[in-house]
Amino acid sequence: NAGVTQTPKFQVLKTGQSMTLQCAQDMNHEYMSWYRQDPGMGLRLIHYSVGAGITDQGEVPNGYNVSRSTTEDFPLRLLSAAPSQTSVYFCASTPRDLNTGELFFGEGSRLTVL
């Protein structure tokens, strides 16, 4: 059972480039989310989805887009990368209601924007 799979694990971009971080889960979880982790700031929610076709903004959505066409996949798109987006990105999922369970995290994607 793969759980939550993120690709790529590492990426270096130049300012202005675009890219997509992939996230897939094979647990049939309804809820999926993207966080960024920065030193001394904990995790901050970027976008989340409570099911296929439904997405919503989190705490720091600017500069990022998401879509949820299937239950399994929740890609995060950086439209025009900026150095402020240098961070470690985590995708996480949970079966249904966040209040009732735990988050299952991917291994993270370390992004550097030059």
Added chain:
Amino acid sequence: AQSVSQHNHHVILSEAASLELGCNYSYGGTVNLFWYVQYPGQHLQLLLKYFSGDPLVKGIKGFEAEFIKSKFSFNLRKPSVQWSDTAEYFCAVIARNYQLIWGAGTKLIIKP
């Protein structure tokens, strides 16, 4: 705005020492509380959680946490730490659906 405060950003202990990591949150209503751990090079995983009932919660690897409602606190404890407990620990709170509020994390280093 809701927030979670972890008082210590870095903690260094020797093996067999006792551990207490502080976590305070700002929300007056019903909360669900979590401690997550991130071992070096690994993803975050759940250590323990509190939803209701006994305010003393036991988690994996000998960790426990106590919910004190009057103090808005959910401190993590372990009587005797091991070198393998070296990790970063995050406290998190759910006050409304789908919004986990995270503390900044505490990096714990255990000296062998």
